[in-house]
Amino acid sequence: MKSLRAGAVIPAHPLALTPSRALDERRQRALSRYYVDAGAGGLAVGVHTTQFAIREAGLYEPVLRLAAETAADWASRPMIMIAGLCGGTDQARREAGVARSLGYHAGLLSLAALGQADEDELIRHSEAIAAEIPVVGFYLQRAVGGRDLSAAFWRRFAAIENVVAIKMAPFDRYRTIDVIRGVVEARAEDRVALYTGNDDHILLDLVTPFRMVRDGEEVEMRIRGGLLGHWSAWTKRAVEMHARARAAAEAGAIPADLLALDSQVTDANGALFDVRNDFAGCIAGCHEVLRRQGLLENMALLDPEEGLGPGQAAEIDRVSAAYPHLADDAFVKENLDRWLS
Template sequence: MALHRSNLPHEILDILRNGTAIPAHPLALDSERRFDRRRQRALTRYYVDAGVGGLAVGVHTTQFAIRDIGLYEPVLAAAVEDAHAWTDRPLVMVAGLCGRTEQAVAEAKTAQRLGYHAGLLSLSALKGATTDEIIEHCRRVADEIPLVGFYLQPAVGGMTLEADFWERFASIDNVVAIKVAPFHRYRTLDVVRGLVAARAEERITLYTGNDDHIVLDLLTPFTVMRDGEPVTVRFRGGLLGHWSVWTRGAVHLLKRLQAAVAAGPIPADILALDSRVTDCNAAFFDVAHDFHGCIAGCHEILRRQGLLEGTWCIDPHEGLSPGQAAELDRVSREHADLSDDAFVAENLERWLS
C-alpha cells in the first residue's frame, strides 16, 4: 500500500520539519566481506544513543552495491528492527532508492513495507535522460513513498540539475525534503531558487549534504526573489555521511548551531567551526584523492573506536588512500573536541552485546 506524507505520524513530520541529525548508516562487513550483523546492530544502537533524529539506510555510505549482493532488504530491515528494539522514541527512517524506474519503484515498495517513512532518491541511473523523463521517474516513485530529493555531487556519480528541475521536483506533492549535496555553492543556490519558485518552502525541508560547508549551510539565511519580494529559507538539519562518525558530537553541533540561529547574531567562534568541520571532512572523505576513500575513511574512524572490526568495503578495491590514515590521525588530534571517543568507549560493550 502506497504511503503519502499526509499519512505520516505527526511526530515524524515534526522531527523532519524542525530539523535533525540523520547519519547515513554504514555497512558492517567481516574480514570475508560478509554482512556482520552484530556490528551493524552496534552501529544502529550507537546512532540512537548519540541522539540522532533519524537514520538513512541503503544510501551511498551504506554502499549502493548492497543491491548487487542481495543485501538491500536485509540491511534495511536490520536498521528498523534494531532501532525499534533499542528505543521507544520516534526516528525518521529514510531508505535509499536508486536505479531506473522499475528498480526504484520496487525499492520504494520494499522500504514502505519495512516501515520506512521516506525515500532518498538517487538519480544517477538517469544520466542522459531529459528533464521531462527524470521528473516522470520521480513522480512514479513518489506514488509509492514520500520523497527526499538528492542532489548528489558529480564526483561520486551525481549530475548537474538546474533550478528549473528543482522547481518541477518541488512541485511533486509527495516530496517532504531535499538533501542538497552538490558540494557547490552555485548549485546549492539552484535548489533554493527552485524550491521558492515552486512555493514549496513550507512543505519541503532543506537538509544539508554539503560536507564541505555543513556549518555554514546550517547558519546561513538563503534569500532569493519571488514576485519582486525576498523569500528566505534555511537548512534545518543534515543528512550526512560525515555524521556517520563522531555522531554524538554532530548532534551537539547541530543543537548549538540551531540555538545560535535562534539567538542571533552569529558569534565568530560559531562561524569558525565551519573550517574546522570541513578540515575533518577532507580527511574522512579523502578529498586529496577525489573521494576514493570516502567510505573507508568513515569506516576507519569507526574501527579505531571499536565499532567496526575493519574498513572492508564490498568492492575490494575500495580502501584508504595513501596518506589518508595520517590525515585521520591529524584531524583526530587537532579537533579532538569534535569527536565522541569517550562516549563510544563508555558504551561500546553494551552496544556490542
C-alpha cells in the same frame, strides 16, 4: 513528517562486514544503537555510505530490515527512517515498496543511474517513485556520480506533492542556491525541508538565512538539518553542533567561534572523505574512524579494491590530533560493550 521538517541529524548508515564480506549483524546493530544513543533524529540506510553494491550482494532488504528493527527496539523516541532508492524506475519502485513494507517514512532518491536522461524524464521518474513513498530529493556532487541540474528542474521537482525534503550535496554554492530557489519558486517552502549534504559547508549551511525574492517579496528559507556520510562518525558531536547551530540561527547571532568550528569540521571532512584523492576513500575514511573506536571490527568493504586512499590514514591521524573536540571517543568507549551485547 513533522520531525523531518523541524530538522534533525540523520547519519548515513555504514555497512558492517565480517572479514569474508558477509553482513556482520552484531556490529551493524551496534552502529544503529550508537546513532540512537548519540541523539540522531533518524537513520538513512541503503544510501551511498551503506554502499550501493548491497543490491547486487542481496543485502538491500536485510540491511534495511535490521536497521528498522534495531531503531524500533532501542530508541525511546520516534526515529525518521529514510531508505536509499536507486536505479531506473522499475528498480526504484521495487525498492520503495520494500522500504514502505519495512516502515520507512521516505526514500532518498538517487538519479545517478539516469545519467543520460533529460530533465523531463527525471521528473517523470521522480513522480512515479513519489507515488509509492514520500521522496527526499538528492543533489549529488559530480565527483561521485552526480550531474548538474537546473533551478528549473528543482522547481518542478519541489512541485511534486509527495516530495518532503531535499538533500543538497553538490558541494557547490551556486547549485545549492539553485535548489533553494527552485523550492521557493514552486511555493513549496512550507512542505519541502532543506537538508545539507554539503560536507564542505555543514555548519555554515545550518546558520545561513537564504533569502529569495518571489513576486517582489523576500522569502527566507533555512537548512534545518543534515543527512550526511560525515555524520556516520563522531555522531555525538554532530548532534551537539547541530543543536548549537540551530540555536544560533534562531537567535540571529552567529558567534565567531562557531564559524571557526565550521572550518575545522571542513578540514576534518577533507581527511575522512579523502578529498586529496578525489573522494576515492570517502566511505573507507568513515569506516576507519569507526574501526579505531571499536564499533567496526575491520575495514572490509564490498568492493575488495576499495579502501583508504594514499596518505588518508595519516590525514585522519592529523585531524584527530588537531581537533579532539570533534571526536566522541569517550562516549563510544563508555557504551561500546552495551551496544555490542
